[in-house]
Amino acid sequence: EAVDVAINYAFDRLQNPFSPPTHWPPPRNRRFRRVMEGIDAMTYGIIAERRAAAAAGTVRGDGTPDLLDMLLEVRDADTGQGMSDREVRDEVITTFGAGHETTAITLTWAFYLLSRHREVLRRVQEEVDAVLGDAMPTMADLAAMPYALQVFEEALRLYPSAPIVPRLALRDTELGGYTVPAGSRLLVDLFTIHRHERHWEDPERFDPDRFSAEGKRGRHRFAHMPFGAGPHLCIGKHFALMEAHLLLAALVRRYEFRHVPAHRVVNQASITLRPRYGMEMTVHTRSRATGTG
Ligand code: HEM
Structure with a gap:
């Protein structure tokens, strides 16, 4: 709360x-x-x-x-x-605030997307099962599970968990033909950039192959920037990607999350991009023998 x-x-x-x-x-x-x-x-x-x-x-x-x-x-x-206690408290709240909510909600969106795209889910399950068997994932396994990371990156594209990056114009400037006076507050809208037709083919479609080596080729380097860009680039970027990659693989190995169809999913733009009414899912333990729940 x-x-x-x-x-x-x-x-x-x-x-x-x-x-x-x-x-x-x-x-x-x-x-x-x-x-x-x-x-x-x-x-x-x-x-x-x-x-x-x-x-x-x-x-x-x-x-x-x-x-x-x-x-x-x-x-x-x-x-x-x-x-001082105050300085440590500020660091703790910043790290927790910036680091927990963002990764947690993106995983929520990722599992929602997987439950709606069973062919993608099957591919992640096959990858994870082949690499991990019955073991929990470790850092050493990550390179062998590229598709699981692509799923997370594609979830970050469709649902960037920090959807707005604010900037303050320090001096008068011009941007795309518009005059921006010094002191203006600008909000960079990652949600829209990530779904812009100029950069993405069929932008609303969930397709983790967009983040394969092949899929990334030729794309504008700022078409996908869920961690921002420039001197204030997220300091937790690599940590978040590693943490999410491990969590996604560990969870896919053991469970299948199925979205409850009657539950309404609406995204709510705020400082973070949450599902407005939460995310109702049923959790099924997977049996490795059949690969299903
Ligand atoms: C999926 C997870 C995450 C997402 C989507 C995310 C996204 C972002 C974005 C968009 C920014 C603003 C960048 C800019 O202004 O250009 C940012 C900044 C920041 N992030 Fe993250 N973040 C994530 C995880 C984390 C984690 C795990 C930590 C810490 C452990 C963290 C700490 C920070 C901090 C301290 C800043 C401020 C950097 C600065 O202004 O110099 N973030 N993040």
Whole structure:
């Protein structure tokens, strides 16, 4: 609920230049402040616990540091200072906010698309079964399962989970014959670019072969940019692709997700591109002997 409220609030502010400041009293602001208090209490709680454990020399798990350990250990090269709780909290919320929701929703869309295109599903199942057998996928298996990654890339094309990339014009400029005055806020609409007929043949069709080596040849390099482009390119791009590739293969190996036909699927553009009414699916355990559920 907290992530829902925070995302919708942020999108509203992005779209509406006349939003009242966050500390003003309207109910929308109060609701946002309330969910942020919850998110902060949880985040600061984890940071405090971790600092206390580090001070006491407690070793967690097998002792391998995670991202939070690294953030807590980092020191400024000039001053030797570590990060304040507030700085660590900002990093944690950014990484979680930017990194969790995006990959999770794209997987939702990917499984929806697979359930609607059984011939594609069969191909991924065959690839995954041949490479993994009964084992869970590891990094070493990924190169042998290119089609599973193509499915994820095609899902990112049709349903880019971060559909809008904002930019602020720092100086007067001209773009496609339009004058853009300094200070203008521009929203780059990835959803439309990804379905533009100039760049894609039969753009509404789900076809992971668009991302085979052959399929990619000759395509404009910005026709597909679910991770943005330029100096602010998503820092989690490679991590997300690896994580999604592993998850997709692991899930396809064990389960088949079937969309409940009566359930209405409508996409809702916000900061992220979610299915407005969620995604109702039934989960079927696959038996490897028959390849079906
Ligand atoms: C499928 C998954 C993901 C998608 C579709 C996605 C998409 C994007 C997009 C479109 C941008 C804006 C780029 C621009 O302004 O040009 C962005 C930025 C960013 N992403 Fe991701 N992202 C994903 C996963 C992740 C993950 C896993 C992390 C972190 C672990 C992450 C962290 C960030 C950060 C920190 C930025 C801001 C970069 C900056 O402004 O310099 N993202 N992402």
